[in-house]
Amino acid sequence: MCRNIKTLYNFVPPATEEEIHAAALQYVRKISGFARPSAANEAAFNHAVAEIERASSGLFASLVTAAHPKNRDIEAVKAQTRAKRRTRREIIHG
Numbered sequence: 001m002c003r004n005i006k007t008l009y010n011f012v013p014p015a016t017e018e019e020i021h022a023a024a025l026q027y028v029r030k031i032s033g034f035a036r037p038s039a040a041n042e043a044a045f046n047h048a049v050a051e052i053e054r055a056s057s058g059l060f061a062s063l064v065t066a067a068h069p070k071n072r073d074i075e076a077v078k079a080q081t082r083a084k085r086r087t088r089r090e091i092i093h094g
Contacts, residue, residue: 005030006079009060012069017053024052 005026008015028048029035037045 007075008056009063010065010067010069011072011075013072015060020053020056021049024049024056027052 005023006019008019008023028045032041032045032048034041034045
């Protein structure tokens with residue numbers, strides 16, 4: 001999975017519409033290969049983003065978990081630590 005697409009489920013506070021939109025946009029960009037679609041493809045591109053947003057929101061509404069919600073700040077620190085380790089490995093193993 002693309003490292004730029006972040007987990008959005010089971011957080012306090014819940015994912016915002018903006019976060020879901022950003023993830024959907026990143027996904028459609030990734031699979032289409034377009035950072036920005038041409039005028040001819042813009043409607044199809046935007047429709048796909050909207051469909052992914054709807055599907056994601058529906059998925060979040062229907063998922064059930066017994067796990068405690070994750071704290072965004074703690075998860076951000078964990079992600080930064082992983083990124084630093086990954087960067088160090090890449091430098092060392094170049």
